[in-house]
Amino acid sequence: MNRPLFPDVIVNGETIPQADIAAEAQQHEAPAGKPGVAWRSAAKALVVRNLLLQEARKKGVVSEPAELGEGRRETHDEALMRNLLDDAVNPATPTNEEVYAFWEKDPSRFMSPPLWEASHILSACDIGDDDSVAAAKARAVAITKRAHANPKGFARLAHDESDCSSKASGGALGQLGPNDTVPEFEVVLVDMEPGQITLEPIQTRFGFHVVKLDACAEQNILPFDAVKKQLTEALQKAAWAKAAQEFVGELVKSAEIKGVDMLAA
Known part of the structure; x- marks a missing residue:
């Protein structure tokens, strides 16, 4: 058995x-x-x-x-x-004092997310086509040189050269927070200073980007009232x-x- x-x-x-x-x-x-x-x-x-x-x-x-x-x-x-x-x-139900005490132990756990205002110029390509990728990269490198030669003309350059619909607004992408864009793009924004233009094109699944950081808001500790609920x-x-x-x-x-x-x- x-x-x-x-x-x-x-x-x-x-x-x-x-x-x-x-x-x-x-x-x-x-x-x-x-x-x-x-x-x-x-x-x-x-x-x-x-x-x-x-x-x-x-x-x-x-x-x-x-x-x-x-x-x-x-x-x-x-x-x-x-x-x-x-x-x-x-x-x-936790009292207001208990909630405050929990927050006060380490307020740095409760931070506002960073925010960026950025513009870009996209040189699009078929990521699965080697010739298309090479041509788009070469074009993006040339655009990068032009952008650095005349930083104030970035919006005009984006309007004339970008393959993204944001060209209509001079390449402006508006306010971006964490996870609002692809990781390869976001990781570049983290290390940039306002007014800075990337030295080399950034590759994503969409093609190659020339990126300009227009402004940024750093992370800050959120006040108790903002996180109380x-x-x-x-x-x-x-x-x-x-x-x-x-x-x-x-x-x-x-x-x-x-x-x-x-x-x-």
Whole structure:
């Protein structure tokens, strides 16, 4: 007779099907050749799920599945667990003093993003065509020399030479923040000074760019009032997560669980 690879997991007399644990294990990472790691993680997750569902049924929690957006709706079990936790987990809202104290520990954690005002001249090319790339680069190098010879004429040069629609505004791209442009472009802006023009063209998937930094606003520490709402919400979420963990911990302590050690790392 073949024995199962892993023991049955039983929670307060209810056996979790091996097939359910195997399916859940697909969502857990494990070192190569060590399926037991993923199996134990999956088993623990399903033990917690079962304990929450058992507690919800014991307390007569009503299942009211909610819409989750994009055509997805909660399952009956998901609604039971959510409603149980909504009723059982009610941490105190952090006071204004507590939020301020958290901010005051290290205000430098809360910085405004840098902002740049930049202009560019694009020499476009088909990035997959070597001849097109070489021609665009040579053209961009020539444009760079012209831009450095007459920095004040950058806008006029962009209007006449750029392959970007921004040519209509003299190459101006407006105000840019982190992730507003491609990484190769942004990394150049970080090291530039206002009024500076790149010494060499910058290559991106669009072609080659001659870049001029018009102005920049450095990162600054955000005042408490600017981050108070965000911090309050973050501390509320952290408090809820801690209280929910403690609630589950009490369920585990009072439960009869066989087949997996819930306290093992």
